[in-house]
Amino acid sequence: MQRLVKLSLLIIISLPTFAQTAFNANGRFEQLESTLPTPNSYRTASGSPGKDYWQQRADYDIKVELDDINKKITGAETITYFNNSPDELPYLWIQLDQNVFEKNAASKTGDTGEIKTGISSRTFNDLTDTRDYGYKITAVKDVKGNPIRHTINQTMMRIDLPTPVKSGGSVSFNIEWNYLITEYLSRSGYEFFAKDGNANYFIAHWFPRMAVYNDVYGWQHKQFLGQGEFTLNFGNYKVAITAPNDMVVGAGGELLNPNQVMSSTQLKRWDKAKTATRPVEIVTQAEAEAAEKGKPTGKKTWVFKADNVRDFAFTASRKFIWDALQVDVEGKKVWAMSYYSKEGNPLWGKYSTMVVAHTLRSYSKRTIAYPYPVAISCHATLGGGMEYPMISFNGGRPETDGTYTENVKNGMIGVIIHEVGHNFFPMIVNSDERQWSWMDEGLNTFCQFIAEQEWDRNFPARRGDPQNIVPYMRLDSKNQVPIMANSENIMDFGNNAYAKPATALNILRETVMGRELFDYAFKEYARRWAFKQPYPADFFRTLEDASGVDLDWFWRGWFYGTEPVNQAIETVEWFGLDNMDPVAKKETEKAKAVAKQQTITNIRNKTEITSTFVEENPDLTDFYNTYDRFATTETEKKKYQDYLSGLSADERKSITEGKNLYVVNFKNKGGLPMPVIVKLNYEDGTEEVLRFPAEIWRLNDVQAKKIIPTTKKVVKWTLDPYFEIADIDTEDNAYPREPAQPTRVQLFKAQPRSYSGGQNPMQEAQNAKKSGAVTGSKN
Template sequence: MFFVGVPNIIGQNIKNNPESNHANKFEQLGTILPSPNDFRTASGAPGSNYWQQKVDYKIVCELDETNRVLTGDETITYFNQSPDVLTYLWLQLDENEHHSKSGNNYFDGSVMDSVMDVQYLKQLAPPEKRLAGLGVNIQAVKDAKGKPMAYTINQTMMRIDLPSPLLPKSKINFSVTWSYKIPDRLEFRGRGGYEYFQKDGNDIFTITQWYPRLCVYSDFQGWQNKQFTGRGEFALTFGDFDVSIKVPSDHVVAATGECENVNSVLTPTQLQRWKSAKVSNEPIEIVTLEEAKKAEQSRSKTTKTWQFKAKNIRDFAWGSSRKFVWDAMQKKIEGKPVMCMSFYAKEAYGLYRPYSTKVVAHALEVYSKFTIPYPYPVAQSVEALNGMEYPMICFNYGRTAEDGTYSEDTKNGMIGVIIHEYLAEQHFENGFPSRGGSPSDIVDYMRLPKNQLEPIMTNSENIIRFGPNAYTKPATALNILRETIMGRTLFDFAFKEYSKRWAFKHPTPADFFRTMEDASGVDLDWFWRGWFYDIEPVDISLDSVKYFQVNYDKNPTQKSDTIKIKSPKPIDDLSVLRNSQDASILYATTVDKTLQDFYFKNKPYKTKDSVVKITMNRYDSLLSPAVKREKFGNQFFYQLHFSNKGGLVMPIIIQWNFTDGTNEIDRIPAEIWRKNEERVEKVFIKSKEVQSVSIDPFKETADIDLSNNHFPKKIIPSKFKVFQSKMKYRGQSHPDNLMKRAKATEKELKK
């Protein structure tokens, strides 16, 4: 997310008039945001004196598969492009999160229960015993002449003291030699490590956040000096990479950047497939399934070095295994060819072979449309039972059952992790079951007790429910901003402008907030306050409806009718509805029929209309005896009373259901709450008689209580799920999935 790693922006919602029912939620953010300056302007754009540092790496590393140890020697060139004189440099040692002395291993409490999981019991062991041997071993830090440099390690941070000050517009060269024992990432968690496959005795190595790397030194916080605890993510300094990776010769390596020596690391046959893939619009297996299976049975005693280069990137990651199948295809992004690739073991073949590389290509296409054209020559997905993304490479899950079948949830989860964003998921397939972005996805979280909630603008380590707070709520907020507050046209233009302004730079949340307003002409401070700086939920209640009609009688009466209404099919996602009405959207599953699998063709979901009986009270009132019948006689007046029970101000979307079976929507902007943030009344004139009224009919505001959204009142059914205990690993298809059962039934019918 765009707000990661900017602690000085984190703050609370400061109220200007806390004892009042107005002049709080719609006041400007003011001092909550940092003051504009020459580096970052009030418009949200980089200032005339904006600067950022640069760092280049030349790394030579070797994977010792037998001992599961990685050693490396890196030469670093650091460019001081700031106006400041630096006397020391800070580097991150992320792998030290697994060191027994790192504070993150002592942060959380623990409890005992009558039934205990073995993995949990292992976590109870003292860090000194459980994590023995893990962490980075710094062997040497030397200057360009080979002279030792003084350094200090503080948990996941390392400070290098410079022998002489590094002046502005100057650079320094130094080297770091290091090694570490690669952890079992299923046991010790973390972003990188190895996974052991007992059946064939092989590993998949996921090497991420692995080399000592420069922290960001910026205008808004100086050195980034927060410890890495395994949760938060930090911005990194952009630069160029030249990386040589020595592995067993029967391994296949997936890495950031372009491989410089494919001619020497591939067999002649594989090289020919690679050349064919570079001009193919369908994935071609460069390393085939049969070759990968054969390699699993071997153990090469020789090594091979893969060489990769990448320019203007912030990080470098790689994976290595003899189990890897490798497929690739070309995708042109605005005329520029990009190699889309996937690496996966046989355990994931049934899902990754038909989907992964094509999903990568789809993601690039949609991202490029809404941000900037994808700037790099490579994009790849690696199946590794965990999810994390780095420049040009992402690690994802998605394995089949042993017979090749898979569950729909695993398939959609795999696609969702590769794509990673709501909008691109919805362009893959209309109604794709995204796990974040739709307003209904965040409702359960937002209705929790306030002592279990934090604002989005909170340090990662302080969040109790990390997934909903750091992923679901921000995605939902931006989706609501696009669909309900700004509209797609204004949002898309402003978001693209933000992307262009800050590509390859270091934006802060304030830069995003300001750019979105600057490029759209929409005052959104109230929205940032409510959604990003506060924890109040949306709960707008339709408390009463008064119905007035011109009456020339002297004694107005109250009457009550019993009527029948036909309930429309519920619409849980406004984006899905609008996408289905947008002919310009070409869904990947529609364009490419090969993406239509068993689950695409077998959708068991149907919603039936129902007829219910309700009672609506009608009130006639004498407006004026002098009113002309021809002017008001055919008009219906409705006075609606709303209360803001949740606290978070939002637009009021009203659906009027008329007695003739038609309906219409009125959209009242959030500013209706300016003068009174707690309650408001508003009169509407309709030319037809209203049968019932509903608010937020498309569930687009994340309202936590739908029972007070209707008049007359409706009974809102509650849902519950019956589920079995969780599988051991995320992304592993259950052996008894719907596809397998359907195949078994089909087989029986053929007998």
């Protein structure tokens, strides 16, 4: 309840002291200098690459064969490594990520788990499969064919060079290998279709590739345990992929020999796709279904090149439908393409390539123009997705009858946006995934959130909206780690590496910085670090440098801490300026006195005491029986006029306007300081939203009192009215408090509700249509 307290104009001079928040020392707004690495000539204090910035490069010439019968990869490569560092290197480290599937891999022996009510068939098969899916390295040689001494340490291999590679020098060598392809597990493998006896292949981290040597860690050779992804060098690739001649092969690069691997009909369709406005099928569903029933008559080699990329992946199947569309992205023509088997239709044919095109345009606006010639979406298994330069493997599949739920459709669109979006983070802005998962997953999920809103109004984005992160931030801090944690040490990976950083960036954009400042700074980060390797300090410093906003408190709270946001309004005090008018003052006092006389005793005495003794004996009355103590005297009137004549025009205006002064006591119960957004509902039905920066908590991180002047009476105060700061408890955000609401329970005597015996809405609508019923579809 708010009670009006009158203040004289004299007191207004001391009001700031009157409502000063008590000091409470805290370090939440201290600068991060002691936490961030010291700037140097490689990485500057502004967050940009320094004048001496360098990075290594590795070029690959690879020949690989896909064995469809034995589910096996056999390959040979020539790697040319360019040492752009200032250091002489006596040995090189090679990544053997496929060794994560070795029988005795650390990813398996160091894993933990338990069985409660059951176990998935996939997990069971993985635990009991005795086959070894790791690399079989058959040769490591120099360009003259001489063996090079090498040592394999789990997912890393050290090559001991006969002669150190000097700064500014290069070295070439050859590696030969093979391995058994796993069923689609984690990020790559194959999906087998028992009904037609065919498989779709999604081949990734399939070749030995150079580890990164940089100015931050030297050799980044942390073992691949399966969660922290990849740290890679840029380079140029030429890859020749040999597969059965009835398969369609797609890869993250430009096809160099289309005339040798595509039919004349397919080439004509390819030309048509260059000017089409909707995807054109290069291989139709009818052709794909016919290929499913046939057998290969030989082999075919598809040759691709990819320049200035950090990795290379490919896909292959005789089941594939292949569609393509050339789209304009920031003035450049880019191929958007999809590969999918009939199991993906009708969803994939309708949406996949169009989503690819939309994603390229959306991300290019906010980062840099997409620099590569193609972007591909491949239909993988039922689950999520995985990304590589120019190609991604994505889930989302309808029922066997072609129907699907809204969640399946939106999930497929979301995962394609996300995985195609990874072309920007980390394929172009080449962060160290092995160390900092959030730098690609979090930034990409943030851009995905924006692209989803641009795809369809009110798209049900899973991550990015502050309300969606609240359940995670409500968790006890012992069940969380900071965003700034190594990739392998993260609990609740999806929330920590994807959702929380994406939400934090959305809050920066919408609430802390504003869209204009944030968008410019974010784009500047992408521009500075395109085709380079940034680390967290480079990101933090760039956003501050390009926006002019001190964000150290934000990085400290959101990225280095686990405290939640929980603001509350404790109290509201209401003050008004006393205009000193004696007439008005006496009338107010009289009304209060009359009101106080309405006691139960006086009310009953009016009827029970018909007359008092004095009323029966009027000679006992005197001056005070007729005296009106609430009447204004001439002395009081003159004193008031003298008071007014001593005021300036502005002072007289202040006391006659009827301004209200509210002292609102805000509480930071969660610990994480954030801006205070409060909506004021006025007595006349209007409303106003006030915004106070996070610095309101700088002197006291627990309590902040704010004086808020208004010309109208406030009847309700509401914190965070647009749900923009991820407040974990909104019950105390309103003042006066909202009435308690009952917890609703259901009364039922039958089965819980479901979709008409298990049908999805599309199936239900189709059945209703057959029976002539009216459906609830919408445009």
